[in-house]
Amino acid sequence: MQEEAFVLLGNKNLSRTPCRVEMLKVLLDSGSALSDAEIRNKLPQHFDRTTIYRTLRSFLEQDVIHSIALEGGDVRYAVTHHKDQNTRQFHAHFYCDSCSGVYCLSRASFVPPQMPEGFVASGYDVLVNGKCRNCN
Amino acid sequence: MQEEAFVLLGNKNLSRTPCRVEMLKVLLDSGSALSDAEIRNKLPQHFDRTTIYRTLRSFLEQDVIHSIALEGGDVRYAVTHHKDQNTRQFHAHFYCDSCSGVYCLSRASFVPPQMPEGFVASGYDVLVNGKCRNCN
DNA sequence: AAAAACTTTGCAACATTGTTGCAAAATTAA
DNA sequence: TTAATTTTGCAACAATGTTGCAAAGTTTTT
Numbered sequence: 054m055q056e057e058a059f060v061l062l063g064n065k066n067l068s069r070t071p072c073r074v075e076m077l078k079v080l081l082d083s084g085s086a087l088s089d090a091e092i093r094n095k096l097p098q099h100f101d102r103t104t105i106y107r108t109l110r111s112f113l114e115q116d117v118i119h120s121i122a123l124e125g126g127d128v129r130y131a132v133t134h135h136k137d138q139n140t141r142q143f144h145a146h147f148y149c150d151s152c153s154g155v156y157c158l159s160r161a162s163f164v165p166p167q168m169p170e171g172f173v174a175s176g177y178d179v180l181v182n183g184k185c186r187n188c189n
Numbered sequence: 190m191q192e193e194a195f196v197l198l199g200n201k202n203l204s205r206t207p208c209r210v211e212m213l214k215v216l217l218d219s220g221s222a223l224s225d226a227e228i229r230n231k232l233p234q235h236f237d238r239t240t241i242y243r244t245l246r247s248f249l250e251q252d253v254i255h256s257i258a259l260e261g262g263d264v265r266y267a268v269t270h271h272k273d274q275n276t277r278q279f280h281a282h283f284y285c286d287s288c289s290g291v292y293c294l295s296r297a298s299f300v301p302p303q304m305p306e307g308f309v310a311s312g313y314d315v316l317v318n319g320k321c322r323n324c325n
Numbered sequence: 326a327a328a329a330a331c332t333t334t335g336c337a338a339c340a341t342t343g344t345t346g347c348a349a350a351a352t353t354a355a
Numbered sequence: 356t357t358a359a360t361t362t363t364g365c366a367a368c369a370a371t372g373t374t375g376c377a378a379a380g381t382t383t384t385t
Contacts, residue, residue, distance in 0.1 A: 103363080128261070
């Protein structure tokens with residue numbers, strides 16, 4: 054994971070600082086999308102709140118990660134994988150009603166929606182809920 | 190709108206207080222979903238922040254309104270219409286990239302997604318983005 | 326219609342969350 | 356190794372949301 058983190062940071066010209074490396078490792082290690090609090094709790098050492106917020110912002114700006122908005126306004130973060138690049142217009146995620154885990158889904162099985170008169174769609178996000186592979 | 194507000198409150202056994210009536214009228218008058226700040230700004234008189242938060246919570250609990258989470262964590266609120274009742278498993282909304290307006294969409298034109306092995310879907314939400322009827 | 330029972334409101338205090346400026350420390354480039 | 360640049364942590368601040376409680380309002384009962 055360390056290697057992968059270094060590569061991701063290098064690709065986006067982000068300097069290899071401990072906070073960035075550790076946050077990225079946490080996200081890479083996790084099978085699911087994490088809230089900022091979850092990321093903070095999984096870090097091996099303490100970093101200032103400010104630094105974490107700023108790091109999240111940098112990652113988002115550079116598209117190293119993307120955010121997923123849940124019903125109610127909670128936000129989770131997940132690493133943006135290469136295979137997602139063709140998918141910028143379309144994100145699909147799964148929310149588990151049992152464990153609250155959030156997983157990125159492949160877009161393959163979705164059909165683009167038709168719009169009512171006057172509305173022109175340029176992209177869309179889908180949030181599926183149900184039970185994840187660990188909770189069935 | 191006054192009448193409609195009274196009916197909606199009555200249906201859910203919510204007492205007919207000025208704050209509730211006015212908030213509901215604002216939401217009924219609006220063609221699009223509103224943030225709490227937008228609701229507050231459209232109110233004809235001042236109500237305490239606390240009261241507005243509590244009223245939103247009551248409305249959500251009683252399903253008078255529903256919340257729509259946008260990318261980044263912003264939340265909008267819209268009245269839950271009767272025709273949406275069969276649609277509890279499925280919400281579709283439109284976000285306008287120009288004016289930031291949020292509109293409820295009918296679900297008719299969406300095809301349910303297929304899930305990867307081990308995941309069982311029980312419902313899903315779609316957030317389409319693009320240009321709304323006023324911005325084309 | 327008036328009184329009693331119950332609910333909602335507004336205020337104050339507090340907790341949480343996120344932002345900004347700036348000097349110190351770390352990273353990268355020369 | 357030094358110089359230039361960027362990031363970090365702290366402090367202060369701003370914004371957002373919550374809780375307890377007395378006063379005011381709404382609904383129910385008589």
